[in-house]
Amino acid sequence: MDKSIDKPYIIVIGGGASGMVAAITSRRLGAKVTILEKNNRVGKKILATGNGRCNFTNINTDISHYNGANPKFAYSALSQFDVYRAIDFFERLGISHKIEDMGKVFPMSDQASSILDVLLYELNNLGIDIKCDAEVKNIITINNGFKVILANGSSLDCDRVILATGGKAMPASGSTGDGYKFAESFGHKITNLFPGLVQIKLEGSFFKRIQGVKFVGSCELLHKGKSIAVDRGDILFTNYGISGPPILQISRKARELLEKGHKPYIKISIIDELSKERLRDILIMKFSNNPNKSIEFSLVGLINKRLIPVVLMEANIDNITRPVSDLSAAEREKIVHILQNWQFKVRGTLGWQHAQITAGGIDTKDIDPSTMESRLVKGLYFAGEIMDIDGLCGGFNLQWAWSSGFVAGQSAAII
Numbered sequence: 001m002d003k004s005i006d007k008p009y010i011i012v013i014g015g016g017a018s019g020m021v022a023a024i025t026s027r028r029l030g031a032k033v034t035i036l037e038k039n040n041r042v043g044k045k046i047l048a049t050g051n052g053r054c055n056f057t058n059i060n061t062d063i064s065h066y067n068g069a070n071p072k073f074a075y076s077a078l079s080q081f082d083v084y085r086a087i088d089f090f091e092r093l094g095i096s097h098k099i100e101d102m103g104k105v106f107p108m109s110d111q112a113s114s115i116l117d118v119l120l121y122e123l124n125n126l127g128i129d130i131k132c133d134a135e136v137k138n139i140i141t142i143n144n145g146f147k148v149i150l151a152n153g154s155s156l157d158c159d160r161v162i163l164a165t166g167g168k169a170m171p172a173s174g175s176t177g178d179g180y181k182f183a184e185s186f187g188h189k190i191t192n193l194f195p196g197l198v199q200i201k202l203e204g205s206f207f208k209r210i211q212g213v214k215f216v217g218s219c220e221l222l223h224k225g226k227s228i229a230v231d232r233g234d235i236l237f238t239n240y241g242i243s244g245p246p247i248l249q250i251s252r253k254a255r256e257l258l259e260k261g262h263k264p265y266i267k268i269s270i271i272d273e274l275s276k277e278r279l280r281d282i283l284i285m286k287f288s289n290n291p292n293k294s295i296e297f298s299l300v301g302l303i304n305k306r307l308i309p310v311v312l313m314e315a316n317i318d319n320i321t322r323p324v325s326d327l328s329a330a331e332r333e334k335i336v337h338i339l340q341n342w343q344f345k346v347r348g349t350l351g352w353q354h355a356q357i358t359a360g361g362i363d364t365k366d367i368d369p370s371t372m373e374s375r376l377v378k379g380l381y382f383a384g385e386i387m388d389i390d391g392l393c394g395g396f397n398l399q400w401a402w403s404s405g406f407v408a409g410q411s412a413a414i415i
């Protein structure tokens, strides 16, 4: 690096969550900063976060909410710029916040656009040069720094580069995995990449009949009979399988098992708030109160009507129009079992267009966790989802983007 420079000239590649915070941090420390963003605007993905409300951090953030070959890599950045610093950072930019269930933090306005608006305001306020429609094609090292080559043939020389191009999730937002190629060209390794926080495809021929049915229940990922992950909340049947926040939460582990050639199962409990005994008692009472009702009609009021024929089919009960008084105790037990232990073989997940995050990324072994600088190329820094760190649903991914962006921005600005 050129010792004669007073303050470095930094190019941030990618104007997403991590790139914007990196740019603001470097500029506040006096560096000259340019953001190169291939879209016609910065921060497109932020607008889609938290169903348009932007769940921008989580007060329960700790390392247990992160995945990757070495989740501990995230520890230093998450400590240097922790949840409270993130809340304070945004508070100072004008974002009042509120804390909802499970520690999720949202802007009081309930608008993801507020987060983007204040970031943009600060970028402009600090005089950061933002070049949109500026797709980076290549980065090469030159004497004292880097040459960044754009798709339109032009190039810019700088002292330091912060690579913040995100992963491959939601490619329509601009995150198409370009950064991996740049990192590889410098000798960095990329771990296996796959979509995370994504809907799950299940085996079964009846999903078209129950698509759109929602319930509050629990789901459990099973592998060789062992419980791998559990979650509960709003679950939705779809034409390919299953969706909803708890499903997204367990999807990463499901996909990880599939990637390794395993065949995991998902167990669903439609009625998870009752014990097996209590559910059995309820069925006995229902059936004896109205013995002439059909088996099918006897479940109306207990579960969604559209689920009834499929649940009965899965419980191997035929002729569901016969009176419920005909039902044997063994058949009733099968219904109880399906309502609380319905198991499906996982056949896959949806793809990148539907995923919220990228599992895998630049191997963190070759990155210094306290500075986000490459251990292979001096002056090259990384921020955000591009690295092999991903969080659970709940604000943990944006917290990682802010924390790693801050650390990269700070380290790059200091001579």
Ligand SMILES: Cc1cc2nc3c(=O)[nH]c(=O)nc-3n(C[C@H](O)[C@H](O)[C@H](O)COP(=O)(O)OP(=O)(O)OC[C@H]3O[C@@H](n4cnc5c(N)ncnc54)[C@H](O)[C@@H]3O)c2cc1C
Residues within 6 Å of the ligand: 013, 014, 015, 016, 017, 018, 019, 036, 037, 038, 039, 042, 043, 044, 045, 046, 048, 049, 050, 051, 054, 055, 056, 057, 134, 135, 136, 137, 164, 165, 166, 167, 169, 170, 173, 174, 175, 176, 177, 178, 179, 355, 356, 357, 383, 384, 385, 386, 394, 395, 396, 397, 398, 399, 401
């Ligand atoms: C639908 C959805 C909802 C989500 N909701 C939440 C939530 O509520 N809370 C949460 O914590 N996380 C959420 N996430 C995850 C979170 O948005 C991401 O983890 C985070 O945005 C990653 O930030 P990043 O800066 O690393 O990458 P990105 O935000 O993906 O930004 C990368 C930027 O780099 C640009 N770029 C890429 N290649 C080039 C190139 N060659 N040249 C120039 N520019 C380039 C892209 O256009 C993009 O603007 C959600 C994700 C999705 C898809």
